[in-house]
Amino acid sequence: MALNKNHLNTLGTDCASAEARFLMLISALPKVSVQGYDKERRVIYWNASSEDIYGYTQEEALGKCLEDLIIPALMRDEVVSAHEKWLSEGVSIPSGELALQRKSGDTVYVFSSHVMLSEHTDSPEMYCVDIDLSEQHTIRCELEKLATTDLLTGLPNRRYLEMALKERVEKAERDSTSLAVFFIDLDMFKDINDTLGHTWGDKLLRSFADRLIKCVGETSFLARFGGDEFVVLIDDIDDNKSLEDLAEEIVDCCKESFSLGTENVFVTSSVGVCLFPNDGTEVDTLLKNADAAMYEAKEQGRNRYSIFSDDLSVLLHQQRNIASRLRVSLENDEFTLLYQPQVDLRSGNIISCEALLRWTPEITEHSVPPDIFIPIAERTDLIISIGSWVMEKACEQARAWRNIGIEICIHINVSGRELEQDGFFERLARCREKYALPPEAIGLELTENMLIKSDEQVLLGLQKQRAMGVEVSIDDFGTGYSSLSYLKRFPVSHLKIDRSFLENAPESDYDGALMEAIVHLGHKLNLKIVVEGIETQTQLTYCQRLGAECAQGYLFAKPLAASVIQKRLECQQ
């Protein structure tokens, strides 16, 4: 049965009327294009919808070849041979989605099904029934874009980045070229976000993204990896000089302040760079190594770049080792606490001490400095169990000393993750109860960055501790991103001035002025001042003159074993 008009004329009347109705129906189907082709693929039928979808009128189309009308050049041979195979071998053309071509040259997306009529005659006819998928295609493209675009900055998102990196790695592999991955992270962004609020935080991220686009150029691939992290991919770059120049330019993107409402805010960024194939050949490894190099830049003081190196790779390996060894260290009894005295600057007496953790892994037998292992423990939940151990040990020691009449406060260092953990204050209360200790027996040392990030719940918890008489110190004061106006919000009793301030204060006007200002401000807020890291008599005299209450440092004692500091405390009594 054929559908063209000539054939219809030859049919009986009944049949013809049914066919005619059917033909009318098909001719009028909106969005369903039906085309008929003879065995040379010349158009013998072309309904109204075909005109709409493909742009050719029936007059223009009739008699023309399928491949010259709507088949894009690259598909022509394939279509011709599929049609011939159907005719000669009976292999039908499967239905499927196709990208065909309109008269204007534009692409049109259709779902195309094919039927062969009069297959075994001399005049086989192929009918194509095409459904216009343009709208679906547009929606699909939009969804795809949404799924691969970061809505805040409009940049490709992490998912897109991973696909792009994979493609570029494969290309670089084929062409034997290199590829650089830059990992960029804003320094202290979380603090800015917390201080100024998310609206301005978002604005900052958008402005930073704009500066990055200008800096790396349109041809580079720039994506937002997440939060305040961005990644740039640069093809075919491997000389160190170019890498360093670009990394420097990226760091310089923050040279000028960002204008956020009425405030001009200065931020910095840290950048890590690694190279394919030298530093990794897999997407995950390249991203991880660029990230590690970025961390290295942060550890070296932020606002700089670092290029991944073999040394860093060794260091990462060591850190992984440390992390896995730390896991067993608590059961193996590899930790000890040392105690460093804190001295009253007027009387010269030891009035309290700070518990400092030491770790000597069984297999190495020499200790790993806390500056190395604490940050590693902090990246995992290990710090929670380590912190609990420290709290328990310090309470046990305080009880032992109280039993022999030594009533000094032991300050413990508390990490952010511990404090954020539900139940920290309950744990502390239980521990004090277990060893029958009064609140003033155990003090807490927290950094200003931790305090700034703390939510109301934590601040309330600290407030209650303070009300009970627990000493709470801001540790390393002056090194964080704190705004002085925040100080009065924090429920603290002591300010521990970081030793970097003291180092040059007696000689340097600038550092001296800072020290003086901090002491003055602390006193105004009714806080006691503890100066850390006193190593020389000059520094001691200087601190006494400033009116600081308390000091800690090698001049008095290094961190000592409990038995050693106990002897000193016994003499003092």
Ligand code: C2E
């Ligand atoms: P921190 O809390 O600022 O501790 C003071 C650090 O300064 C200690 O290093 C101490 O040995 C050192 N120090 C004291 N006086 C002087 C001095 O006169 N000159 C010099 N150059 N250094 C001095 P340590 O014991 O290596 O601890 C380093 C950091 O590790 C601590 O800094 C603290 O942030 C962390 N830490 C130590 N124990 C613990 C702990 O139990 N829990 C947590 N979360 N962190 C801890």
Ligand code: CA
């Ligand atoms: Ca401390």
Ligand code: CA
């Ligand atoms: Ca400190």
